[in-house]
Amino acid sequence: MSIPLFKKLFARLSSPPPAKASAPKVEATPPAAAAPRLLFAWQELIGADRRIAGYRLLPRALDGDAAISGAQLSAGLAHENVRPAAAQRPLLIPLSAAQWADADFTPLLAAHSHLLITDLAACADPRALIDAIHVAGGRVAAYLPWQVDAQAELPVDLFLLEFHEVPLAALEQRLQALARRRPGVGLLADGIESWDEFRLCQRLGITYCSGGFTASRDQAASAERISESRLVVIDMLNQIRADAPLKAIAATAMRDPAVVVKLLEMANSPLYGLPRKVAGIEEAITLLGRDALYRWLSLAMFRMDGDNGRDGTLLMLAMGRAALLAGLARDSGQAADEAFLVGLLSLIDCLLERPLSEILARIQLPEAVAAALLRNEGPHAPPLQLAIMLERCQLDQAVILAGALQIPTARLVACYREALSWATAQVGDA
Known part of the structure; x- marks a missing residue:
């Protein structure tokens, strides 16, 4: 882990985001119908390196089943601060031709904005719509047509396909036909449920994948031994x-040279401004202190075995869950530190490819934390389920559960946005 990352983590990781943090600055001015009652799920798009390459936004109206107008969608996207996000990485935004005509989305578009036209096949003049979006500075995504014919030759930048929609043999034929007509076009496969399916998509030449596989165990890695470095980190925690x-x-740290090197690097970083170099591990640990050391070790579990992409994705998901649970816990008067720990450890079985009970048996945890993680019981269990629903884009179920937990929908939206923003700030570019 580099020194700049150390500085970033310890400058901002002293606590989860505040309960009522102000909304991020919005570059585009929303229409008059501001403060839209929309909940957006941010679904990760995983690239070939197993990192989060971008996001797909899924909106839900909080006022029943009312249709979302173009003006409402535009205002909601401005409130989500989508333009800076799309300036950095692909951002897939679904909208209809009618919504595009109803509002000016141009101020929200950036270099990697992909507008997923949900009804492109039904448009009277799809090429004119695509050209208009390109002129406005955006890119166009569409569902992969059943028949890869002239429609596939439209200047679409990214095709989305439902992985389980057709048999694999038929899917391969469609992709081969598409490659002949549109070589190099981007592809997104949705509904991927396992890392085996992800690897299959890579062999098929698919650019991005989305689905529940990101927070699942990779069976191909289950036989691997937990590294000594991670065992040392768990014992130190x-x-x-x-x-x-x-x-x-x-003495525990000295069991593994990698842990010693990283702790000494951290203690000697400019963050601490010492006049001389720290050479002893005990002195380094004394200098760092228990709180800072505990925070670093909690993150180091996701970082100790090199930078393989997947670990970083799991860290992002775990940090997002942790921040959301901490924010909701503060609102309800529960222990925010315990809630944060529940979120952070909720994916540790996927990281280490071991049963959760086996891993947590090595760590002394508060009873409420263990109950939530191992038995889905106690005060932290329902918020964890809520976080997972949002992560899996199960927005209807999330709104119902939030109501049962007496969490106002406006507060759920704000807390979810704050958690995603905070997690991205912590590890998004690490």
Whole structure:
């Protein structure tokens, strides 16, 4: 982990985002019908390197089943601050031809904005619509047509396909036909449920994948041994929670050279401004302190085995869950630190490819944290389920559960946005 990342983490990781953080600055001025009652799920798009390459937005009206007008969608996207996000990475925004005609989306578009035209096949003049979006500075996405004919030759930048919509053999034929007509066009496969399916998509030449596989265990890696570095990190976390002497924690760290090197690098970073170099591990741990060391170790579990893409994706998901749970816990008067830990550890079984019970047996946890993670019980369990529903874009179920938990929908929207923003700031470019 680099020194700049150390500085970033410890400048902002001292606590999860505040309960009532102000909304991010919006570059585009929303229409008069501001404060739209929309909930947007941000679905990760995973690239070939197993990192989060971009996002697909899925909107839901909070006022029943009312249709979302173009003006409402434009205002909601402005409130989500989509333009800076799309300046950095692909952002897929679904809208109809009527919604495009109803509002001016140009101020919201950036270099990687992809407008997914949901009814392109029904448009009277699809090429004119595509040309208009291109002129406005956006890109165009569409559903992969059943028949790869002249429609596939439209200047669409990205085709979306439902992976389980057709048998695999038929899907391969469609992709081969598309490659002949539109070589190099981007492809997004939705509905991917396992890492095996993800690897199959890579062999088929698919650019991005989305679905529940990101938060699942990779069966191909299940036989791998948990690295010694991660075992050392878990043991150190356990010692800190048990208030063990610093000398004992240092002795544990010395079991693995990689942990020693990273701790010394951290202690000697410009963040601490020491006049001399720290050479001893016990001195480094004393300098860092228990709180900073615990925070670093919690993140190091996701970082100790190199930069393989998938670990970074799991860290992003875990940090988003942790921040959301902490924010909701503060609102309800529950222990925010416990809630944060529930979110952070909720994907540790996917990271280490071991049963959760086996992993948590090595860590001393508060009973409420263990109950939520192992038995889906206690005060932190329902918010964790809510976070998972949002992550999986199950927006109807999320709104129902939020109502049962007496979480105002406006607060759910704000807390979810704050959590995503905070997680991205912490590890998005790490």
